[in-house]
Amino acid sequence: MNILVIDTSTEFAVMALKAGSKYFLSVENLGRKHSSLLFAKLDELLLKAGLTVQDIDLFCAGIGPGSFTGVRVAVSTVRALSQILEKPALGIKSHDIYAGESTLCSDYTIVAFDAKKNRVFGALYKNRKDNGLDEIIAPGDFTIAEVMDNMPDMSTATFIGDGYNRYKDTIEDIAGKKSLILSVRSTPSPDAEKICILAEKKYSDSPEKFAKPDNLKPFYARKSDAEVARDINL
Numbered sequence: 001m002n003i004l005v006i007d008t009s010t011e012f013a014v015m016a017l018k019a020g021s022k023y024f025l026s027v028e029n030l031g032r033k034h035s036s037l038l039f040a041k042l043d044e045l046l047l048k049a050g051l052t053v054q055d056i057d058l059f060c061a062g063i064g065p066g067s068f069t070g071v072r073v074a075v076s077t078v079r080a081l082s083q084i085l086e087k088p089a090l091g092i093k094s095h096d097i098y099a100g101e102s103t104l105c106s107d108y109t110i111v112a113f114d115a116k117k118n119r120v121f122g123a124l125y126k127n128r129k130d131n132g133l134d135e136i137i138a139p140g141d142f143t144i145a146e147v148m149d150n151m152p153d154m155s156t157a158t159f160i161g162d163g164y165n166r167y168k169d170t171i172e173d174i175a176g177k178k179s180l181i182l183s184v185r186s187t188p189s190p191d192a193e194k195i196c197i198l199a200e201k202k203y204s205d206s207p208e209k210f211a212k213p214d215n216l217k218p219f220y221a222r223k224s225d226a227e228v229a230r231d232i233n234l
Contacts, residue, residue: 001057003196004081006042008034008074009066009094009121010113010162012188013041016097018196019049025192034073054085058210060199063091065121065139065221066113075218082213090202090210092195093219095123095139098160100194106156106183109133110148112163115141120163121221122147127158141222148174156181160188 003018011031017024026045030037046052061078064071075091082089095111112122124137124147136150144167151157159182164171175182203210210216 001200002051002055003058003060003199004042004053004056005060005062005092005097005195005199006038006074006078007062007094007097008038008070009062009064010070010188011067013038014062014097014188014190015042015045016190016192016195017045017049017051018192018200019051019055022049023192023196024049025190027188027190032069034070038073038077053081056081056085057087058199058203059087059089061089061091061216062094062097063217063219064094065115065141065219066094068220071218071220075216079213079216082216088203088207088210089213089216090199091216091219092199092202093123093139095121096198097190097195098188099123099125099133100191100198101160101185101189106158106181108136108151108155108157109160110151110157111139111160112144112147113161114163114166115222118143118167120144120147120161120167122161122163124148124150139219139221144170145174148178148180151178151180154179156183158183158185160185 005016007014013030015026059078059082061074098111109125112120115121122142123139125133
């Protein structure tokens with residue numbers, strides 16, 4: 001099965017591709033240009049793998065949480081490709097995609113992207129000895145303290161995402177009080193094989209669920225500023 005996974009929930013456009021038994025990864029910092037540059041980057045990845053988009057058997061989108069605009073780009077792109085080519089489509093929470101790059105060098109993995117207003121779109125995972133991950137805190141809208149307080153004292157963690165740079169002082173203060181050792185990944189490098197295996201497993205568990213692209217929905221974790229303003233004015 002050939003699988004394509006697209007995530008644009010951050011400034012990085014992440015694409016993982018399974019082509020037969022081989023795996024390919026594209027990670028590009030596109031800033032706010034996801035919608036204008038994504039298909040060019042996709043063409044480059046497919047060319048590298050020797051495939052065309054028609055060869056893809058399963059499409060997958062990172063559904064967030066993250067940038068409202070970015071999440072919509074990945075979800076709408078995958079929906080469109082799925083509908084046009086009549087192929088199944090599914091969604092994976094974006095933090096699960098990024099968490100796959102963690103290694104056994106730490107006890108935990110923290111994935112945290114700046115959500116502004118002194119909050120992060122964060123998640124916490126326990127690293128297993130078999131290189132798998134157990135979800136401790138599901139991806140959502142938190143303060144960084146709410147994520148880190150769930151780690152035992154004197155443990156180690158791999159920190160992935162721009163939340164570290166944005167809330168560095170708070171993070172280092174918490175780490176000092178709990179005697180945590182943090183390894184920071186400033187530039188993401190997800191594991192294409194892990195991502196595609198995750199997508200394939202989710203599909204194989206209930207393939208009928210993903211036959212219609214309309215079933216693919218974004219996960220924003222919180223209301224947008226426009227929605228909050230609208231609710232206030234009702």
